[in-house]
Amino acid sequence: MQDLGPLRGHLVEQQRLAAEREAARREARRRAEAERNLFANAAGPVVPLRQPPRVRLAPELPAPIPVQQQLDDQRVLQESLSDEFDATTLLDVDDAMSFRRPGVGMDVTRRLRKGEWSLQRELDLHGMRREDAREALSAFIRDAHRQGLRCLRVVHGKGLGSPGRVPVLKSKVQAWLIQKQEVLAFVQARADEGGAGALVVLLKPLA
Known part of the structure; x- marks a missing residue:
């Protein structure tokens, strides 16, 4: 019977450590949950919008084609005078x-x-x-x-x-x-x- 005493004490110590670890895990989960719900807890009950707000950006317009400049350049080429004529x-x-x-x-x-x-x-x-x-x-x-x-x-x-x-x-x-x-x-x-x-x-x- 004297040999059972140390064994019983060891088991008690293991149970105590397991209980402490479980308590630590629960506390960690509680804190994580509290952090996730921090904004909701601070703001109180809210109603989500039916449609999320969207900013409609106008599509970027393509650069204008310098048609008149192209025509002017083409005309200049057509009107260029040769000295070799x-x-x-x-x-x-x-x-x-x-x-x-x-x-x-x-x-x-x-x-x-x-x-x-x-x-x-x-x-x-x-x-x-x-x-x-x-x-x-x-x-x-x-x-x-x-x-x-x-x-x-x-x-x-x-x-x-x-x-x-x-x-x-x-x-x-x-x-x-x-x-x-x-x-x-x-x-x-x-x-x-x-x-x-x-x-x-x-x-x-x-x-």
């Missing part, structure tokens, strides 16, 4: 160089040379570099045609101030004008309008 075969060789588009009668250049169309605007390219003159001429013809003008004068100079006294712009201006679809014909200006240093240009009428 050979106009000599398209010029009428008479007492003064002239040009008329296919289908345009010689009477048009004859009347243009006589001054039957009144000059409506003039562009003076004196002193301009070739690149600047090309851009200025292109814009001049385009704007004049948009305004419905028909008869223009383009002054390119006689080349008296150029190296070798060669009129550098003269042949370039002739080639550029032929490349402009708005141009119907051109002739060398009369002596009192600039002579060999200028051209009188006839534009197509607006459609």
Whole structure:
């Protein structure tokens, strides 16, 4: 019987430890539950909304397509004038160089040379570099045609101030004008309008 005493004490101690562990587990569950319900206990009874609040965000609009810029860029490419264009075969060789588009009668250049169309605007390219003159001429013809003008004068100079006294712009201006679809014909200006240093240009009428 004396040997049973220590065994009985050991069992009692095991039971006590098991009870303490179970109590600790219960306390831990109670605290966890209290933490989970902390907001509900603080706020009191609540009624959930039938529909959760939603913020409807407008979809992000796609970036606008710069259509007008694309059209402008395309037009610039179409209107670009080449310096390599050979106009000599398209010029009428008479007492003064002239040009008329296919289908345009010689009477048009004859009347243009006589001054039957009144000059409506003039562009003076004196002193301009070739690149600047090309851009200025292109814009001049385009704007004049948009305004419905028909008869223009383009002054390119006689080349008296150029190296070798060669009129550098003269042949370039002739080639550029032929490349402009708005141009119907051109002739060398009369002596009192600039002579060999200028051209009188006839534009197509607006459609």
